Amino acid sequence: MRQRHYKLAGLAPAPAFALPPGHEGRFWTPSLHEPLPPDLPARIFTAWTAMHHLRVFRNRLFAIYLVSRDGRLVHRSCVLPAWYRLPFMAAQDIQIAATHTAPEARGQGLARAAVSAIVARFRAPGRTIWYFANEDNHASLRVIEQCGFACAGEGVRTRRHGLALLGQFVIDRPADLIDRGQPADFIDSGQPADIGEPGGPDQPAR
Numbered sequence: 001m002r003q004r005h006y007k008l009a010g011l012a013p014a015p016a017f018a019l020p021p022g023h024e025g026r027f028w029t030p031s032l033h034e035p036l037p038p039d040l041p042a043r044i045f046t047a048w049t050a051m052h053h054l055r056v057f058r059n060r061l062f063a064i065y066l067v068s069r070d071g072r073l074v075h076r077s078c079v080l081p082a083w084y085r086l087p088f089m090a091a092q093d094i095q096i097a098a099t100h101t102a103p104e105a106r107g108q109g110l111a112r113a114a115v116s117a118i119v120a121r122f123r124a125p126g127r128t129i130w131y132f133a134n135e136d137n138h139a140s141l142r143v144i145e146q147c148g149f150a151c152a153g154e155g156v157r158t159r160r161h162g163l164a165l166l167g168q169f170v171i172d173r174p175a176d177l178i179d180r181g182q183p184a185d186f187i188d189s190g191q192p193a194d195i196g197e198p199g200g201p202d203q204p205a206r
């Protein structure tokens with residue numbers, strides 16, 4: 001499965017979306033008081049928290065935006081710092097990842113409000129905010145396009161030493177080539193791993 005990558009550079013204009021009434025949003029960041037993200041059972045969040053502490057990430061911006069309604073978590077979106085899996089990201093960049101809305105809460109604007117909250121908090125001169133989704137994930141693509149992100153290109157997940165887990169997400173067809181209808185570049189950084197789940201924006205739920 002191919003992915004479509006999006007970016008919002010620096011202080012480029014982006015529409016602001018608020019949470020619908022009755023919802024509360026807040027940022028979780030690793031702390032002594034709250035060492036692990038609450039109500040998120042998936043192991044990937046523990047792994048990312050460990051990677052934050054081990055300084056695997058290239059900056060200290062790891063965070064998760066949590067949306068609750070009546071005390072129940074209905075949405076989360078992660079802020080993942082640059083790391084080796086997305087080699088096109090600069091050291092100060094972040095990626096919005098693992099975006100997920102509870103099935104019964106979808107279509108109410110929670111995802112776009114979460115992206116908007118992350119943009120408002122993390123955008124900065126010289127920092128690009130990235131996002132990617134499988135090319136058939138129409139809901140996810142709609143959300144990020146609504147939020148004003150521009151298509152950066154299409155790509156694949158590569159394997160390293162035969163393992164998708166060690167591979168990278170690479171852009172092999174930049175947006176300007178898509179506009180001109182040209183095919184993907186030859187990929188020389190590894191074998192494409194068409195494993196059906198991209199492992200980036202929404203690894204736990206996909």
Ligand SMILES: CC(C)(COP(=O)(O)OP(=O)(O)OC[C@H]1O[C@@H](n2cnc3c(N)ncnc32)[C@H](O)[C@@H]1OP(=O)(O)O)[C@@H](O)C(=O)NCCC(=O)NCCS
Nearest residue numbers: 099100101106107108109110111112133139140142201202
């Ligand atoms: C993708 C996802 C996070 C969207 O969450 P959401 O809270 O329903 O999104 P929003 O309500 O903010 O929707 C924003 C826009 O996307 C549209 N949208 C939502 N679901 C859609 C769907 N299935 N197909 C097409 N458009 C969709 C909404 O209609 C809205 O656009 P509109 O204002 O023009 O109507 C949610 O569908 C989800 O959790 N999916 C499973 C996990 C996943 O795929 N995550 C993304 C990984 S990259």
